[in-house]
Structures are given as C-alpha cells and as structure tokens.
Amino acid sequence: MTDMTDPDLQPDLVxxxxxxxxxxxxxxxxxxxxxxxxxxxxxxxxTAWDLGIDLVEVPLQTPTDREALAAVVAAGRERGKDVGAGTVLDMATVEAAAESGARFTVSPGLDLEVVRASEEAGLASLPGVATATEVQRAHTAGLRWLKAFPASLLGTGWFPAMRGPFPEVRFVATGGMNARNAADFLDAGVRVVAVGSALESDAELARLAEVIAR
Incomplete structure (x- = not known):
C-alpha cells in the first residue's frame, strides 16, 4: 500500500x-x-478507443471492479488513453483509484472532501450534481466540470436552465444515456455524454459514430 504521508511520494496537486x-x-x-x-x-x-471515445471510466464497487480498472488502465497506457475510476464515494475509494493508476475520479454526488482528496492524490475529480444548490457549491469551490446525474431524469430542459446562472459550468450527462438520446442532450448544452451498454450494440455504435462526427 502506498504511504501517502511520505512527502517524496506525494503527487502534484491536480x-x-x-x-x-x-x-x-x-x-x-x-x-x-x-x-x-x-x-x-x-x-x-x-471498442470505445477504436470508435474515438478517449476517456473511459470503470466504477469501483467490488474487488472485481478494481481488477478490471487496473487492467483497463494498463491497456489504456499502451494506447496513450486516460482511464478513470467511478463511484468514488470516500477516501478509501480515492486511494484505491490512485493505486490502480487511474487519472481521474467520478462520483455520483458532490462531496468536496472527496474532490480535494482526489486532487491531492494527483487525480482530477468529476463530482455529481442534480440541483442548483449543488452546482453553486461546486462552482464556489472552483469546479467547472460537473457530472449531471441522473441525466435522463433531469431531462434536457435542466441544462439550459442551469446555464443561465452558471454559464461557466460544463456538464457531463450520465445516467440513462445512449446513442438515441445523446444528440438531444448535446443540443441542450451538455458538453459530454457518458454511455455504457451502447458500446455492445452494432446499431448503437453506428449512431455513436455519427455523434462523434457532428
């Protein structure tokens, strides 16, 4: 286990x-x-990298997930691709993400302690938000990239509403996203749409390629 208290092993703040x-x-x-x-x-x-999707996230919820993350990190390193750890809820998950070689963390909610722990461990942090209050807290803390979750329940109208008071915030729409609704959310002002199972369908892959080529 890495000794994060050793100043010689401390990564640069991200x-x-x-x-x-x-x-x-x-x-x-x-x-x-x-x-x-x-x-x-x-x-x-x-499949994602071949399609042109550079960033991949592997959520950490089981020991098997951690093994998968480490393997994808290694494969990504060979191709010059960054891989992140998702469902990062606490300090222990931040440490697991760092030890697995992840470059960033993603959380379903907004916990500024997790954000700062990630950055201090050398990992960028993408916390989740679903309300104006959470967006404001994140904005005040200096964050400009946020995960909107669950995006399918928030709906496309949520994003232009948030853009009014928070024009500098960029949103990654996550939760219920697929090749059929990705374009609608991007047109609503979302900067990035996160997809999962769509990568296993040939029909969805063709639609995703169209989204990338827009």
Whole structure:
C-alpha cells in the first residue's frame, strides 16, 4: 500500500478544471464500464478507443471492479488513453483509484472532501450534481466540470436552465444515456455524454459514430 504521508511520494496537486478542459476538448462522449468484469471491460474499452471515445471510466464497487480498472488502465497506457475510476464515494475509494493508476475520479454526488482528496492524490475529480444548490457549491469551490446525474431524469430542459446562472459550468450527462438520446442532450448544452451498454450494440455504435462526427 502506498504511504501517502511520505512527502517524496506525494503527487502534484491536480487542477480538475484544467485537466477536463484538455481531456474533453472536442470529445462529446465518454464511456462507463460498470460491473463488466476484466475481460469484458477490456473488450469494450478497446471498442470505445477504436470508435474515438478517449476517456473511459470503470466504477469501483467490488474487488472485481478494481481488477478490471487496473487492467483497463494498463491497456489504456499502451494506447496513450486516460482511464478513470467511478463511484468514488470516500477516501478509501480515492486511494484505491490512485493505486490502480487511474487519472481521474467520478462520483455520483458532490462531496468536496472527496474532490480535494482526489486532487491531492494527483487525480482530477468529476463530482455529481442534480440541483442548483449543488452546482453553486461546486462552482464556489472552483469546479467547472460537473457530472449531471441522473441525466435522463433531469431531462434536457435542466441544462439550459442551469446555464443561465452558471454559464461557466460544463456538464457531463450520465445516467440513462445512449446513442438515441445523446444528440438531444448535446443540443441542450451538455458538453459530454457518458454511455455504457451502447458500446455492445452494432446499431448503437453506428449512431455513436455519427455523434462523434457532428
């Protein structure tokens, strides 16, 4: 286990906004590989990268997920692709993400302690929001990239409503997203749409390719 108290092993503090500004530049999609196991996660990560989706997230909820994350991180490193850890809820998950080689963390909700722990561990942080209050708290803390979750329940109208008071915030729509509704959410002002099972359907892949080519 890495001794994060050793100053010689402390990574540089990451600016999450700067990281995601670069990572999502010209990228309308990211991939989420939830609970798929190592072999399937590797296969779908390759599918995503081949399609032109650069960022892949592997949520951490079971020991198997951690094995899958480490394997996808290794595969991504060979192709120059960053891989993140999802469902990061606490300090222990932040540490697991860092030890697995992830470059960023994604959380379903807004916990500024998790955000700061991620950045201090050298990982960018993408916390989740679903209300104006949460967006304001994140904005006040200096965050400009946020995960809107669950996006399918928030609906496309939520995003232009948030853009009024928070024009600098960029949203990643997550939850219920697929190739059929991705374009609608992007047209509503979402900067990135996160997809998962769509990567396993040839028909969905064709639609995702159209979204990327827009």
């Amino acid at each position: 600016d999450s906004t700067e990281y995601f500004d670069q990572a999502f530049d010209g990228a309308p999609l990211m991939a989420i590989l939830r609970g798929m196991g190592t072999e399937r996660s590797l296969a779908l990560a390759t």
